[in-house]
Amino acid sequence: MVITDCDLPGQAGEDVLRSAGLSVTRASCVTEEDVVEAARGATALVVQWAPVSSAVLDQLGSLRFVSRLGIGYDMIDVEAAAARGIAVANTPTYCVEEVASHTVAMLLALTRGLVGYDRAVRAGEWAPTQARPMAVRPSTTTVAVIGYGRIGALTAQHCRALGFRVLVHDPYVDADVIRHAGCQPVDLDEALSSADALTLHAPLTPRTRHLVNARTLAAVKPGAVIVNTCRGPLVDDAALVDALRSGRLSGAALDVYESEPLAPDHPLCGLDNVILTPHAAWYSPEALADLPVHAARNVVDFLAGRPVDSIVNGNRAPAG
Numbered sequence: 282m283v284i285t286d287c288d289l290p291g292q293a294g295e296d297v298l299r300s301a302g303l304s305v306t307r308a309s310c311v312t313e314e315d316v317v318e319a320a321r322g323a324t325a326l327v328v329q330w331a332p333v334s335s336a337v338l339d340q341l342g343s344l345r346f347v348s349r350l351g352i353g354y355d356m357i358d359v360e361a362a363a364a365r366g367i368a369v370a371n372t373p374t375y376c377v378e379e380v381a382s383h384t385v386a387m388l389l390a391l392t393r394g395l396v397g398y399d400r401a402v403r404a405g406e407w408a409p410t411q412a413r414p415m416a417v418r419p420s421t422t423t424v425a426v427i428g429y430g431r432i433g434a435l436t437a438q439h440c441r442a443l444g445f446r447v448l449v450h451d452p453y454v455d456a457d458v459i460r461h462a463g464c465q466p467v468d469l470d471e472a473l474s475s476a477d478a479l480t481l482h483a484p485l486t487p488r489t490r491h492l493v494n495a496r497t498l499a500a501v502k503p504g505a506v507i508v509n510t511c512r513g514p515l516v517d518d519a520a521l522v523d524a525l526r527s528g529r530l531s532g533a534a535l536d537v538y539e540s541e542p543l544a545p546d547h548p549l550c551g552l553d554n555v556i557l558t559p560h561a562a563w564y565s566p567e568a569l570a571d572l573p574v575h576a577a578r579n580v581v582d583f584l585a586g587r588p589v590d591s592i593v594n595g596n597r598a599p600a601g
Contacts, residue, residue, distance in 0.1 A: 282580065283323040285310040285331040287350060287573070294327060294350075294573030301581040313337050320344070325580045327573075328357060335361035348579040350572060351563075352376070352432075353512055355485040359594040368583065370591040372575040373431060376563035381435040383562035384480055384510045387534035388424065388440070391506040392417045392478060396556055414506060414532035414554050417477065419444035425467070425476035427492070428511070429454045433482030437464050448472050451483075473500040478508065485512035495520040498529060506532040510562040513537035522548045525555060536562040 282298055284307040298305045308319035310331035317340045320326055325346040326333070333347060335358045347357055349371040359369045390396055397413030422445055426437045429451035437447045447464040448471070456466040472479065479501070483489045493507065493516040501507075507530060509516055518539045524530040534556040535549065541560055549555055563572075583589050 282306070282325050282327075283308060283320045284327045285316050285319060285333075286329045287327070288329065289350075289569065289573055291573070293570065294577040297574055297577035298580060301585070303581070303584070317341070325584060327576050327580065330356060333357040333362075338362060338365055338367065346370070346580060346583045348372070348576045348583075350576045353485060354593060355512065355514075363594040368589070368592050369594045370579045370583070370589050371593055372572060372579070373591050375571040375575050376565070376568040377431045377435055379565045379568050380432045380510050380562045381439060383536065383558070384432075384436045384482075384508055385439045385443070387508045387510070387536070387556055387558075388478055388480060388506075389443075390556055391415070391508070391532045391534050392419075392422065397553075400553075415477075415504070420446075422446065422477045423448060423475055425450065425472035425479045426464070426482060427451070427469070427472060427479060428482035428484070429459060430482060430484075432511070433480075434462065436480060436482060437462065448476060469497075470500060473497055474502055476502060476505060478506045480508040480510070481515050482511050483515060485514055490514050491517040491520075493517060493521065495523070498524040501529065503529060504531045506530060506534070508534045510536040513539045513541065518547075518549065522552070525552055530554075532556075534558075536560055 282303045282305045286309055295305050310316045310319050313332050313334055313336060316331050316333060316337050320341055322343055324343055327348045327350055329350040338361050344367050347362060347367060347369045349357060352371055352373050354369060354371050357369055362369050392415055394412030394416050401408060424440045424445045425448040426433050427450050429449050437449060440447050441463050448467045449459045449464045450467055450469050450472040459466040498520055521533060525533060532554040536558045537560055579589050
């Protein structure tokens with residue numbers, strides 16, 4: 282059993298694995314070559330950020346299972362794993378509340394101009410009617426939720442509770458499920474053109490990479506704001522900067538970026554109408570404690586022959 286990489290404190294994951302009788306090695310892999318070197322002979326991996334490509338999988342003949350230390354799994358070639366009989370699972374429930382609440386906090390900060398007000402007061406300016414980027418009434422404001430998984434659904438629920446009108450775009454969710462939750466299912470074009478605020482909750486796939494780009498931003502309602510707490514590469518950073526500078530977007534709040542950590546000289550850092558946080562939406566002390574335990578339990582359950590509900594590339598039952 283190999284933990285390819287992990288920047289979380291403590292060894293709760295190792296403790297779970299060892300208590301199940303598994304032999305555990307913790308590495309610090311960055312490259313594909315690192316993973317191959319560390320994981321030769323491994324039956325299962327726990328992966329945080331290390332790349333697990335088809336080329337890597339080709340050299341790990343004894344591998345049966347990969348557990349992702351987090352929700353997204355774009356660093357793992359899940360189709361290649363499935364083709365080789367290797368199951369891949371994520372940890373989709375450990376921070377749902379945290380990310381949804383962080384999203385709503387960012388949304389409210391933008392739509393009530395909180396950061397702009399704070400900066401103005403500190404600078405000696407007292408101008409309650411000069412909100413930046415906006416100050417809205419929720420009942421007359423439309424939020425579009427792009428992606429209706431666990432976090433998107435909870436974010437939509439929170440927004441409805443605050444009085445916002447909520448649109449949802451997710452081609453993989455039945456429209457009646459969305460309607461039953463009190464939201465309106467729409468296609469992407471309507472979401473872009475109708476929303477005063479957009480919040481992204483889609484997985485990163487070849488289809489969703491740069492979902493927000495120069496073309497889609499040209500279709501956004503003028504003056505809208507955008508929030509991204511899921512995956513940075515859903516957004517073309519250069520196109521986003523252009524839209525913010527031109528006023529096409531009045532603001533953005535970002536927790537994730539195309540390249541992390543965000544460089545201090547990145548153009549986004551020089552814009553006053555942007556709120557930036559350091560990929561922290563997932564964090565709470567409770568989530569930090571839960572994450573490595575959940576990832577390790579995936580491994581233990583799979584190797585013990587118990588079903589793993591979070592397998593993302595095929596049957597949820599254990600292999601062979």
